[in-house]
Amino acid sequence: MKKILINATQAEEVRVAMVDGQKLYDLDIENRQRVQTKANVYKAKVTRVEPSLEAAFVDFGADRHGFLPLKEISPNYFRSRAPEGEGKVRIKDVLKEGTEVIVQVDKEERGTKGAALTTFISLAGRYMVLMPNNPKAGGISRRIEGEDRSELKDSLSQLNLPDGMGVIIRTAGVGRSTEELQWDLDYLLQLWDSIAKANDENKAPVLIYQESDVIIRAVRDYLRDDIDQVVIDDPAAYQRAADFVGMVMPKYKNRLKHYEDPLALFNRFQIEGQIETAFQREVRLPSGGSIVI
Known part of the structure; x- marks a missing residue:
């Protein structure tokens, strides 16, 4: 039986494990000491346009300015297009210093590099991803095939989606009615x-939307019919997850469990050793051999 185990009692990090019986098959760790910016949405201001890079540098409130390439700029921001016969649009035709834009963090900053930004916003829901300013994108997850794909195509055509927007149906949308998909879209x-x-x-720069933390993301993305339980060992984390499930997917609310046993959650399910093994340089193979990373 598959379960989602959420260990949120540690001050340093939150760990989310996916188990089948007592076998660990997925693990996500979020560092509480590090500010997470990926998928956050900001109102930002262009501070420099760099024609040689076909990109702009943008102040979105972080220590380092973000990097916004031309290909990640929505046509909604185009001030003017290149005259006919002069080739493709250039960054200087699109933005200028002081232009305010809504951006989403695509890749967090690393080392001396600032965050990679995009103006093509993606908002993940339970069954779909909404792209409010990207009508050309959208469709159905490539992992969905056969009759499921055909049924979802029919449902997708019936959704009341505003002009100029796009959606991608996620794998969690398989088997859902048009009404359920529309409810998620409305949200x-x-x-x-x-x-x-x-x-x-x-006024820019300012954070205007913060992506959910690892607990809410795990529940939103992975709680399906094949998940028997979501077990959470911290009362505050349990309450937040319960509130979210009650609002977005109430039929699964009875699958949430607050773990109160004095024995540590991951030890109870015997996966702590599997986690330690996963981070070792030497990987043991079923054949008896090993791989050294």
Whole structure:
């Protein structure tokens, strides 16, 4: 039986493990000491346009300015297009210093490099991903095939999606009715409206949407019919997850369990040793051999 185990009692990190029986098959760790910015949405301001790179540098509130390449700029921001016969649009035709843009962190900053940004916003829901300013993107996850894909194509054509937007149906959307998919879409549209409102009411640079933490993401992305339980060892984390499930997927609320046993959660399910093994340089093979990384 598959379970999601959430260890949130440590001050340094939150760990989310996916287990089948007592076998660990997926692990996600979020460092509480490090500020997570990936998928956050900001109102930002262009500080420098670099024609040689076909990119702009953008102040979105971080220590280092973010990097915004031309290919990640929505046509909504184009000030003017290159005259006919003069080739493709250039960064200087699109942005100038002081231009305010809504950006999402695509890759967090590393070392001396600032974060990689995009203006093509993606908002993940339970069954789909909404792209509010990218009508050309969208469709159905490539992992969905056969009859499931055909059924979802029919449902997708019936969704009340505003013009100029796109959606991708996630694997969790398989077997869901058009009504359930529309409910998820409406939730994401409300979220986008709140982002647009925050953009209108605030001066750049400012955070206008923060992506959910690892606990909510795990529940949102992985809690399906084949998951027997979600076991959480911290009362505050359990309550947040329960509130989210009650609002977004109430039929699964009885699958959440607050773990109160004095024995550590991961020890109870005998996966602590598997986690330690996963981080070792030497990987033991079923044949008796090993690989050294």
